[in-house]
Amino acid sequence: MSNDSSQSPPDRRPLIAFAWLWVGAPLVYGLYELILKAKQLFTG
Amino acid sequence: MSPPVAPPAWSRWLVPPAALSVHLSIGQAYAWSVFKPPLESSLNLSGTQSALPFQLAIVMLGLSAAFGGTLVERNGPRWAMTVALICFSSGFLISALGAETKQFWLIVLGYGFVGGIGLGIGYISPVSTLIKWFPDRPGMATGIAIMGFGGGALIASPWSAQMLKSFGSDNTGIAQTFLVLGLSYAVFMTLGVLLVRVPRVEGSQDPANTAGAPALTGVQVSANSAVRTPQFWCLWVVLCMNVTAGIGILEKAAPMITDFFADTSTPVSVSAAAGFVALLSAANMAGRIGWSSTSDLIGRKNIYRVYLGVGAVMYALIALFGDSSKPLFILCALVILSFYGGGFATVPAYLKDLFGTYQVGAIHGRLLTAWSLAGVLGPLIVNWIADHQKDAGKHGASLYDTSFIIMIGLLVIGFVANELVRPVDARHHIPAQREAADVERQQSEPA
Numbered sequence: 180m181s182n183d184s185s186q187s188p189p190d191r192r193p194l195i196a197f198a199w200l201w202v203g204a205p206l207v208y209g210l211y212e213l214i215l216k217a218k219q220l221f222t223g
Numbered sequence: 224m225s226p227p228v229a230p231p232a233w234s235r236w237l238v239p240p241a242a243l244s245v246h247l248s249i250g251q252a253y254a255w256s257v258f259k260p261p262l263e264s265s266l267n268l269s270g271t272q273s274a275l276p277f278q279l280a281i282v283m284l285g286l287s288a289a290f291g292g293t294l295v296e297r298n299g300p301r302w303a304m305t306v307a308l309i310c311f312s313s314g315f316l317i318s319a320l321g322a323e324t325k326q327f328w329l330i331v332l333g334y335g336f337v338g339g340i341g342l343g344i345g346y347i348s349p350v351s352t353l354i355k356w357f358p359d360r361p362g363m364a365t366g367i368a369i370m371g372f373g374g375g376a377l378i379a380s381p382w383s384a385q386m387l388k389s390f391g392s393d394n395t396g397i398a399q400t401f402l403v404l405g406l407s408y409a410v411f412m413t414l415g416v417l418l419v420r421v422p423r424v425e426g427s428q429d430p431a432n433t434a435g436a437p438a439l440t441g442v443q444v445s446a447n448s449a450v451r452t453p454q455f456w457c458l459w460v461v462l463c464m465n466v467t468a469g470i471g472i473l474e475k476a477a478p479m480i481t482d483f484f485a486d487t488s489t490p491v492s493v494s495a496a497a498g499f500v501a502l503l504s505a506a507n508m509a510g511r512i513g514w515s516s517t518s519d520l521i522g523r524k525n526i527y528r529v530y531l532g533v534g535a536v537m538y539a540l541i542a543l544f545g546d547s548s549k550p551l552f553i554l555c556a557l558v559i560l561s562f563y564g565g566g567f568a569t570v571p572a573y574l575k576d577l578f579g580t581y582q583v584g585a586i587h588g589r590l591l592t593a594w595s596l597a598g599v600l601g602p603l604i605v606n607w608i609a610d611h612q613k614d615a616g617k618h619g620a621s622l623y624d625t626s627f628i629i630m631i632g633l634l635v636i637g638f639v640a641n642e643l644v645r646p647v648d649a650r651h652h653i654p655a656q657r658e659a660a661d662v663e664r665q666q667s668e669p670a
Contacts, residue, residue: 188232198240201414202247202371209377213501220498220553 226299229420235356237418242349242368244415245304248408249311249345250375252280255334257383258400261392266327276318276334283339285595288347292588293446295344300352300419307345308412314338315405323398346372346591349415350571351584355422358580361572362523366515369568373508379404443579448651449586454577457640462570463593463600464637465530468538468630469563470601472556473507475609476500480553483546483620491549499553506557507564514565515572523573527641530562530569535634537562542627546620567594577647604629 255277262273295303317333320326349368357364383400390396449455472479477496484491491499518526537555545552570590575583605626612622 191232191234191237195234195236195240198237198414198418201411202240202243205247205378205411206243206371206374209374209381210505212381213377213505216501217498217505219494220502221495222498 226421227301227419228423231423233420235422238349238353238356238420239364239367241300241304241415241418242353243371244412244418245307245345245348246368246371247375247378248412249307249342250372251379251404251408252277252284252342253373253376254379254383255280257380257387258397261387261397262322262327262330265392265394265397266322266325268327272327276331276338279331279335280339280342281598282595283336284342284346285592287340287343288588288591289343290588291340291344292347292585293582295347295588296351296446296582296585299421300348301416303344303348304412304416304419307341307348308409308416309341310337311341311345311412312405312409314341315401315408319398319401319405321398322394322401325394343588343591345412347584347588349419350587351580351582352419352421354571354575354583355580360516360519361575362518362526362569363512363516365571366512366568369515369571370508370511370564372567373504373511373564377504377508441579442577442647443581443653444577444586444647444651445653446582446585446589448653449574449578449582449647450589452647452651454644454647455586455590457644458570458573458577459590459593460640461527461531461637461644462566462590463597464633464640465527465534465566466563466594466597467601467604468534468634468637469507469560469566470597471605471626471630472559473503473563474602475605476503476556479623480556482618482622483552484549486619487546489549499556502553503556503560506560510561510564511568514561515568518565518569518572523569523576524641524644526565526569527573528638530566531634531638531641534559534562535631535638538627538631538634542624542631577644581653 255274259270259273262268263270291303314333314335314337317337318330319333321329321331321333350365353364353368354361383404386400386403387396390399444452477493477500480499481491481493481496514526514530537558541552541555545555571583571587574586574590578586605623608626608629609622612625
């Protein structure tokens, strides 16, 4: 029977990926809209 | 309420998205202008009246950050993010009720007062925690969070405009938009509340946690002592001058570029001016993460020398040659706006260098009163002078000459204040025993 200290720590990578996707997705949407608007400086 | 202490092997890379979930939400404040025209037409308001909820929100941001900072330090980031979530979201819900019943005072109370408290507490909520998790790169860590505040409007502005288009621009459509925003931001910010953790102190740290942060070391100054030091007030002046100079451009960006090239062979159209404003927003955001991360490499004092010194040179270039070269005008404005964003994002790390991490969030909250003054000062200078120059019969680029000279002067004052920053005198440091006892007390309960 193994004790706590011999257990490997939980893998946090899926949680890290989810958390960054959670905040990254809306930010990418915002940046996309920004680029569309900024293009008007050169085309408008 | 005890701060949530990270379990062993908790990754510090979970803390920036927690911070971003709050800052991307509260950054919505800068998208308030989307609601102004529909509010004015549906509730029969003037332009000044429709700006009231935003103005009160910014005042409350400054006040709650200044006075709530110590509470945030005492109760920890989860408590602060929860308060921010409740206040910011319920502000929208109260505003939805106000819009539906055509009671404008409810919108002012909800968005301005209640929501504004959420802005202030939310703004400072992750700062101290991020610095403790990233002692090796505090500029980058706070830069990520504070970049989120700049990015919030980029999301909220097109999203809100789309909802108003779908629900309608009458009072019911505005109410439905407020309702969706309130509920959506509550869900979005929940991630931050759930994920945020303070680092374990050295000694109780598990050896497997290689990304863990060390305990407090070096100079530590309490918030009450910090405001009694000349360093705090020098930094206050630095931030105030840097923000004033940035807002000077940001506030009148669209009419400014139009006026500058009105008498040339290549005048700027309304849509091109809107594109210029969007590009400035991008520079503001990029500066927050870019310059703040750079400060980890070249030092905080040096990066502010760049913001203030090069910023003054950029203003001089615009004043001297701006109307003869559109690319030069745009480039200089972008650099100034990147410095504006960088100034905001770098200041928590500068405070950490001077006062330590002990109560850096509370000290940051008090320093943000400089933002409140700059928010009034910048637009006042540019608008007042431009109006007087117009009355005097001037037009084009000459409307802004005097404003630019004043901005250069303000940046020089900021530069001098930065040069006066020295290490904090030892009589302001807190005793090591008190610091250790406070940290022990804060971490006495498990997450």
